[in-house]
Amino acid sequence: MATATEEKKRGALTHPDVTSFGQVNRDILKILSRPGRGWWALFAVALAGVGLFFGSWFYQIMNGVGVSGLMSPVGWGVYITTFVFWVGIAHSGTLISAILFLFRAPWRQSIYRAAEAMTVFAVMTAGLFPLIHLGRVWHGYWLIPYPNSRFLWPNFRSPLLWDVFAVTTYFTVSAVFFYLGTIPDVAAARDQATGWRRRLYQVVSMGWRGTDREWHHFGKAYIFLAAFATPLVLSVHSVVSWDFAMSIVPGWHATIFAPYFVAGAIFSGVAMVVTLIVPLRKIFKLEAYLTIRHFDAMAKLILLTSLIVLYAYLTEFFMSWYSGEEIERSMFWNRLFGDYWWASWTMLTCNGLIPLMLWFRRVRHSIPALFVITLFINIGMWFERYVIIVTSLSHEYEPFAWGMYRPSLTEMGILAGSFGWFFFWFLIFTRILPPVAIAELKEVLPAPFRGSGRGEGVS
């Protein structure tokens, strides 16, 4: 654990070009001014995606879930794959905001706001997929335990219901954590804004003034919330993994699933953070705030989690061979060389091999290279879930019950549209809330002292 002074020293090293408190406000709040043409173009694309998403979903609601490719024996397909994908993406936001906060990593400050926003929007996207998968979405509320006329309660022994509790808790807690962190920054935005923005920020910041009382309780509550969020983030993807591992489907029934899924989630999430932050840095000219050191630190995190994920893949293959269990062996052989060989090899290449390039400092320090690598990881992690879900279900115990699954156009429309839905919220976020945490960034800058000549005060 670093002391406060040490942290400031390291923070100053991470952002050598940011010197004064006033400069942070000027640079970050500038982003909230009128959006340029590029933003509107991206927003139009995102809106089209939202249209595709809800259009496809509406089509499925009107025509029934038969318009998807889901068919016995493969009852879980693109929808569940994409659900797990988006929940996984969410995880790194909480990792960066809560776990690295507890570890006092000085490089998290300028990233964590965008990462947390990503978490909230990713869970908002993920949460729709079980509802889409339900088919009869109007019965979705049956998942909630409430006294009803049927005198029935949900089955608390089912991992699917654990998932309902885990994901709703995760959404609530991460949204609250995100909101709380923005309060001092929204107050800073309020103090410079005019018109409707000022009124909006006044309400959102709840009248924050930065008094000693506010900061004192805020700091303490933030630590408690981080301490609550840390086990939560580990539990959520464990619970998601138990949706699979608690069944007896070959390829799913493994004790390694919980840590394997958590590592994969953080891996995919950090990759997504890099994918989002590279254009953010470029468009909003945040080079002084998101430095090479940040990217280096994130690349190391990606490398670490990639190695864990690769290890988990190899363990799965090893265990299926070593167990001597014929059905498991045949299942994993089928994974590599069966009908879905292309999906498995995409997964292994994107998640296991390509990230190995991050051993080289030159790659970690090249932002275009990182951007491309993380795009591959995003693709690879989607395929990982596809491989786990579809290859296992298509190749269970009895050969006469094997079958193929082919995603339909509706499913592809919903998958592609979900990115539009996610970016729709993320783009709005970059214009309404300061995308870099102003107050927390100042915490790692040297405070202005009269005596020592460090810092320069407000100009």
Place this chain on the structure above:
Amino acid sequence: MSGTNQGILASFDYLDSAAGAIEALRKAGFGKRSITAYAPVPEHDLEHAMGYHQSPVRVFALVGALTGTATGFALAIFTSMDWPLVTGGKPIVSIPAFVVIAFELTILFGALSTVIGLFINMRLPHLRPLVIYDPEFSAGRFGVYVAAAPERIGEARRILSSMGPTELREDPEGVAHA
């Protein structure tokens, strides 16, 4: 507090000036409740000068978390007993399975109760216009506000101006508002 008080708000460019002003005020006998410090960041120096220790928010966190654990187990056990249906050959009250529910509700209730405790202790939301405030406090300045009886306000002004403030503002209403 009574409306017969007056107040002074001083803005400082430097953290040590603000912390020094608070220490000097407290040494001169101005109570902790009559002083308010403003800062753009949480500063140990200011907290130290104000003499803070533990925050009662931790009680909210603990009570919320324990309530969540109890609620989780109670909900799962009660609903299973209310309609006893054996699934998968498992006992009606399957504690290991219910641990997951209890765990998630522990986190949910704990986090929400922490937030409620935080707002109660911060005395927010405070949506009336900010009278005793300087927009620079959210940018880079530090502020010290002191409320005092009219006969002591001169002394407070003297202490504050000895620390070299950028700006001194009188507040005729003088409420200890923090």
